[in-house]
Amino acid sequence: MTPGRTPPTISLGELFRGFCLIGLSGFGGVMPWARRYIVERYHWLDPEEFAALLGLGQVMPGPNVMNLSVCIGQKFQGWRGAVVAPLGMLLAPMIIVLLLGLAYLRFGDQPVVHAVLRGVIAVGAGLIIATGLKMLYVYRRRPLALAIALAIIVAVGGLRLSLLPVVVVVLTLGIVLERLWGRR
Amino acid sequence: MPTLAELTLRFTLLSLVAFGGGNATLPEMHRIVVEQNHWLTDATFTELFAIAQAAPGPNILVVSLIGLQLAGIPGFLAVTVAFCVPPSLLMYGFFRWWQTHANPVWRTQIQAVIGPLAAGLVLTGGGLIAITATSASGSWTTVALTAATIPLVLLVPWNPLWWIAIGAGLGLLGFI
Structure with missing residues (x-):
C-alpha cells in the first residue's frame, strides 16, 4: 500500500457481505479470518490501519472482533456502517448457534451427545489456554505485564473475586505504574 | 430461573467489563450463572461452551446459548442484545472521539495494561x-x-476446526 493512496469506498452491501463471510469462516475464533479478508483479500485497510483499529477495539470492553467491525463500518459508512458490519458478522452464526442450542435442548440427554461434547470441551479448554499463552508471549520481557496477568489469574481464578472491582483496581494501578516506569 | 429483565441486566453489566472479548468473560459468567445463582450446572455450562466453540462465528455466542437454555428464544435474543449492543455503542462513541483526538501514547499505555x-x-x-x-x-x-x-x-498451524473435530471424534469413540 502506498502511503498517499485514497481510502477505498465500500458500500453498506459490501460491508455486510464481507463481514458475513468473516463470521462464517471463523471456527474457534474469528480474528485471523478478519485479518485475512480485510487486509489481504479486500484491501479495505492496510496492515498498520488494521493493527491500529484492532488495538482500539482491545482497549474497550466487548468482543474484540465486534468492536473491530463497529470501527470499520463507521470508518467507511458512518453509523449505518457501524450497525451493518457487526450485524453481518453475527447474523448467520447466531442462527447456526440457535439451531445447535435447540438441538441440545431436545437431544442433550442422549449419552452420545455428552460423549462428543466431552471431547470438544477437553480440546476447547486447550485451545483457549493456547490463545492465552500466545497473548501473554508478546509481553514475555515486561515484568509489569506478567505481574498484571498473574494478579488477574489469582484474583479471578483463585480467589473467585467479582470481575468489575478487580478490573477497576488492576487497570488503575497498572496505568499508574505504566506511566511511572513503563517503557520510555 | 431468572426473569428476562434480570438476565438482560446481568449480561449488560457483564458486557461492560468484557475486556479481552468472549473467552475472557468465561470466569465471570461461570461465577454468576453457576456459582452464585445456580441457574446452570457445571456440566451444562461447559457443554454450552463446547457447542459455541464448535460453531462458526465469534465465541461470545456462548452467552446466547446460556440465554436460550435459561429462558428460551426470548432469552437467546435478550442476552445477545444485552451483551452486544452496550459495548458497540461505547466503541462507536469512543471511535468518533478518537478520530479527532487521537493520542497514540496514551493508547499504548492503556493497551500495555489491558493486553496482559x-x-x-x-x-x-x-x-x-x-x-x-x-x-x-x-x-x-x-x-x-x-x-x-x-x-x-501452538506448534501446528491448522485451522482450530480440525482440533475440535479430533476431540469430538475421540469423545464419540469413548476415549474421553
Whole structure:
C-alpha cells in the first residue's frame, strides 16, 4: 500500500457481505479470518490501519472482533456502517448457534451427545489456554505485564473475586505504574 | 430461573467489563450463572461452551446459548442484545472521539495494561473449563487431551476446526 493512496469506498452491501463471510469462516475464533479478508483479500485497510483499529477495539470492553467491525463500518459508512458490519458478522452464526442450542435442548440427554461434547470441551479448554499463552508471549520481557496477568489469574481464578472491582483496581494501578516506569 | 429483565441486566453489566472479548468473560459468567445463582450446572455450562466453540462465528455466542437454555428464544435474543449492543455503542462513541483526538501514547499505555489483563482472563477461562471438565468426568484422559492440545495448537498451524473435530471424534469413540 502506498502511503498517499485514497481510502477505498465500500458500500453498506459490501460491508455486510464481507463481514458475513468473516463470521462464517471463523471456527474457534474469528480474528485471523478478519485479518485475512480485510487486509489481504479486500484491501479495505492496510496492515498498520488494521493493527491500529484492532488495538482500539482491545482497549474497550466487548468482543474484540465486534468492536473491530463497529470501527470499520463507521470508518467507511458512518453509523449505518457501524450497525451493518457487526450485524453481518453475527447474523448467520447466531442462527447456526440457535439451531445447535435447540438441538441440545431436545437431544442433550442422549449419552452420545455428552460423549462428543466431552471431547470438544477437553480440546476447547486447550485451545483457549493456547490463545492465552500466545497473548501473554508478546509481553514475555515486561515484568509489569506478567505481574498484571498473574494478579488477574489469582484474583479471578483463585480467589473467585467479582470481575468489575478487580478490573477497576488492576487497570488503575497498572496505568499508574505504566506511566511511572513503563517503557520510555 | 431468572426473569428476562434480570438476565438482560446481568449480561449488560457483564458486557461492560468484557475486556479481552468472549473467552475472557468465561470466569465471570461461570461465577454468576453457576456459582452464585445456580441457574446452570457445571456440566451444562461447559457443554454450552463446547457447542459455541464448535460453531462458526465469534465465541461470545456462548452467552446466547446460556440465554436460550435459561429462558428460551426470548432469552437467546435478550442476552445477545444485552451483551452486544452496550459495548458497540461505547466503541462507536469512543471511535468518533478518537478520530479527532487521537493520542497514540496514551493508547499504548492503556493497551500495555489491558493486553496482559485480557491474557490473564483468557488463561483463567481456559483453566476453569479444564478443571470443571476434569472434575465432571473424573477421568485422566480429559486432562491428557487438554494438555496435549496446548502444544499442538501452538506448534501446528491448522485451522482450530480440525482440533475440535479430533476431540469430538475421540469423545464419540469413548476415549474421553
